[in-house]
Amino acid sequence: MSPSASVHSAVEPAETPLTPESWGKLGMWIFLAGDAVGFGVLLASYGGMRATSADWPSPYAVLGINLTAAMTFLLICSSVTMVKALEWLGKGDRSKCRMFLFFTALGGAIFVSCQAYEWSKLIHEGLHINGNPWGASLFGTSFFLVTGFHGLHVTGGVIYLVSMIRYVTNRPAPAASYNAVEITGLYWHFVDLVWIMVFTFMYLI
Numbered sequence: 001m002s003p004s005a006s007v008h009s010a011v012e013p014a015e016t017p018l019t020p021e022s023w024g025k026l027g028m029w030i031f032l033a034g035d036a037v038g039f040g041v042l043l044a045s046y047g048g049m050r051a052t053s054a055d056w057p058s059p060y061a062v063l064g065i066n067l068t069a070a071m072t073f074l075l076i077c078s079s080v081t082m083v084k085a086l087e088w089l090g091k092g093d094r095s096k097c098r099m100f101l102f103f104t105a106l107g108g109a110i111f112v113s114c115q116a117y118e119w120s121k122l123i124h125e126g127l128h129i130n131g132n133p134w135g136a137s138l139f140g141t142s143f144f145l146v147t148g149f150h151g152l153h154v155t156g157g158v159i160y161l162v163s164m165i166r167y168v169t170n171r172p173a174p175a176a177s178y179n180a181v182e183i184t185g186l187y188w189h190f191v192d193l194v195w196i197m198v199f200t201f202m203y204l205i
Contacts, residue, residue: 028183046142057134075192078107105161
């Protein structure tokens, strides 16, 4: 076994199905499964409305993808920094873990800011929740509902990450916070994956 592997195994707490750590992770998986169903219903409803509307606007033409492509890249990068945060915590370095958690939270905050800018721009151009100048009124309804629901998840994730920075700082040893940061990572990677699906279905196709 390599030195780094031995350090990692010494820091990462061993789990059994009955430990509080395992229950916490199971609880997050159950929450994410329910959330995945919610997003699936929203995207399926969007697809159904689009398929049955003859005057559905072209998302690519109306929304554009330059800003949202950059936002997508930003979220992907934030997933990488989340992985690095857990990696450094596994090596026993809380300082670098906090740094990468901060970068992850910063990426999420920038994403939400960009989404707010996109919304204000589209509203100024005439896109509203009950109508738009390009075609089917449900286009605006579905756009704001899906992207807004995801934006709330990102905002919640940023708050979650900030709380984890404080949590890691206040815990006496890295092993005591490893599981909590790992669970945070599950949530953040889920939010990133959902956005890739939203971006694909609502902006590209």
